[in-house]
Amino acid sequence: MIKLYGFPLSTCTRLVALVCKEKNVPYEIISVNLAKGEQKNPSFMAVQPFGQVPYIDDDGFLLYESRAIARYLSKKYPNQGTSLIPSDPKAEALFEQASSIETFNFNAFVAPIVVEKVFKPRRGLQTNEERVKELLASLLPKMDAYDLILGKQKYLAGDSVTLADLSHLPYGTAFYGLGDVFTEVFESRPNLARWWKDISNRPAWLAVKDGA
Amino acid sequence: MVLKIHGHAIAPLVRLVAEVCREKEVPYELVNVEVYKGEHKTPAFKEFQPFGQVPYIDDDGFVLYESRAICRYIAKKYASQGTPDLVPRDPKAEAIFEQAVSIETSNFYPFALGITTEKIVKKHRGLEPNEARLSDLVNNLKAKLDVYEVILGKQAYLAGGSITLADLFHLPYGTIVFEELGYDMLEDRPNVARWWKEITARPSWLAVKAKA
Numbered sequence: 463m464i465k466l467y468g469f470p471l472s473t474c475t476r477l478v479a480l481v482c483k484e485k486n487v488p489y490e491i492i493s494v495n496l497a498k499g500e501q502k503n504p505s506f507m508a509v510q511p512f513g514q515v516p517y518i519d520d521d522g523f524l525l526y527e528s529r530a531i532a533r534y535l536s537k538k539y540p541n542q543g544t545s546l547i548p549s550d551p552k553a554e555a556l557f558e559q560a561s562s563i564e565t566f567n568f569n570a571f572v573a574p575i576v577v578e579k580v581f582k583p584r585r586g587l588q589t590n591e592e593r594v595k596e597l598l599a600s601l602l603p604k605m606d607a608y609d610l611i612l613g614k615q616k617y618l619a620g621d622s623v624t625l626a627d628l629s630h631l632p633y634g635t636a637f638y639g640l641g642d643v644f645t646e647v648f649e650s651r652p653n654l655a656r657w658w659k660d661i662s663n664r665p666a667w668l669a670v671k672d673g674a
Numbered sequence: 675m676v677l678k679i680h681g682h683a684i685a686p687l688v689r690l691v692a693e694v695c696r697e698k699e700v701p702y703e704l705v706n707v708e709v710y711k712g713e714h715k716t717p718a719f720k721e722f723q724p725f726g727q728v729p730y731i732d733d734d735g736f737v738l739y740e741s742r743a744i745c746r747y748i749a750k751k752y753a754s755q756g757t758p759d760l761v762p763r764d765p766k767a768e769a770i771f772e773q774a775v776s777i778e779t780s781n782f783y784p785f786a787l788g789i790t791t792e793k794i795v796k797k798h799r800g801l802e803p804n805e806a807r808l809s810d811l812v813n814n815l816k817a818k819l820d821v822y823e824v825i826l827g828k829q830a831y832l833a834g835g836s837i838t839l840a841d842l843f844h845l846p847y848g849t850i851v852f853e854e855l856g857y858d859m860l861e862d863r864p865n866v867a868r869w870w871k872e873i874t875a876r877p878s879w880l881a882v883k884a885k886a
């Protein structure tokens with residue numbers, strides 16, 4: 463069975479767990495307690511030199527970086543569960559385009575906002591509101607483009623769901639959960655709102671949303 | 675029909691696509707976008723790239739944007755010519771390649787881009803750099819490069835013994851930070867320095883630097 467070294471509540475660990483659920487791949491969580499800093503233990507860093515969760519051990523094959531793990535599992539089990547990465551070359555290229563859109567136009571702004579608004583207070587640190595404002599201002603035009611794209615097609619890479627859509631869920635859910643202006647970013651854009659409602663209600667996500 | 679790259683010759687990510695074309699011996703034509711006149715923000719441009727950024731390609735009618743997606747598309751379409759295995763095909767080698775790609779995306783690009791924004795982009799707009807933020811970015815990048823030093827002490831390239839797209843992805847913004855802005859982050863990190871020297875000395879990159 464896949465061993466998932468991670469923290470059940472961490473965003474990146476839940477992305478991997480989500481993909482396991484979509485692909486019907488059983489996994490066992492080996493808890494790495496971020497609150498105790500276990501991700502910086504030498505034994506952990508021997509595998510993940512950046513000292514961050516998650517990594518997997520698939521029968522001796524060690525891999526880190528959540529998106530790399532997600533792709534590996536999607537490709538290893540192509541005919542099981544939800545198909546998440548298209549194999550036709552042009553469809554695959556459009557999937558890669560969508561994947562990059564998520565990384566550079568969504569995660570780049572949403573993740574640091576979540577860090578400022580959720581993780582920092584949790585660690586007793588102060589939110590840099592100025593930075594949140596800047597990040598949010600940069601995010602808004604990107605979300606206008608999302609709304610346009612999602613007005614023409616159901617999902618970010620075309621008419622079927624792919625890993626590129628799912629990758630939005632962990633940080634996107636934390637961001638949406640911040641309420642008021644943050645929730646509005648999604649809700650005020652009809653196509654974006656429709657897409658968000660669709661992906662955030664997938665049974666696989668509901669199963670891991672509150673803990674991998 | 676020859677592959678068309680729509681972009682501006684000195685835009686870093688346009689150079690990245692040109693670099694990969696040269697590695698794969700794929701002829702291309704650069705179609706100039708008047709970025710300084712804001713052409714990339716016009717509705718006509720956004721029809722092809724809804725986020726209003728360069729580059730995008732037109733490969734005989736197939737339009738694709740997001741530089742890294744384009745690079746992957748070219749590397750796979752022309753797998754059997756030019757530099758081999760820029761995207762490895764063996765499943766485990768491919769997974770390790772994806773890990774390396776994510777390392778660049780999460781541990782290099784955001785910091786190098788941030789530094790470029792503070793030092794260059796803001797200046798063009800007549801703004802002052804945010805010094806506190808700049809020093810955070812520099813310190814963060816140095817800490818990540820310490821981990822690169824460990825990884826590159828064990829293997830020649832970021833995904834193992836051969837060069838892949840994951841290495842090439844560092845070229846555009848690495849050149850700005852290490853060379854144009856002159857941040858000295860290589861001197862104390864001999865393995866990173868060795869790797870950087872090697873990837874920047876590739877004839878394809880030298881050609882692109884001279885003229886995309």
Ligand SMILES: N[C@@H](CCC(=O)N[C@@H](CS)C(=O)NCC(=O)O)C(=O)O
Pocket residue numbers: 472473474475496501513514515516526527528529776780
């Ligand atoms: N790019 C990495 C990021 C992993 C990451 O940010 N992990 C966080 C939890 S979501 C972590 O381990 N934080 C603790 C730390 O950085 O010390 C991935 O996608 O796997």
Ligand SMILES: N[C@@H](CCC(=O)N[C@@H](CS)C(=O)NCC(=O)O)C(=O)O
Pocket residue numbers: 562566685686687688714726727728729739740741742
């Ligand atoms: N994620 C995009 C980023 C593209 C990008 O940052 N392009 C820059 C030039 S290198 C640009 O068009 N900047 C103008 C702008 O963002 O308005 C990609 O990789 O293609």
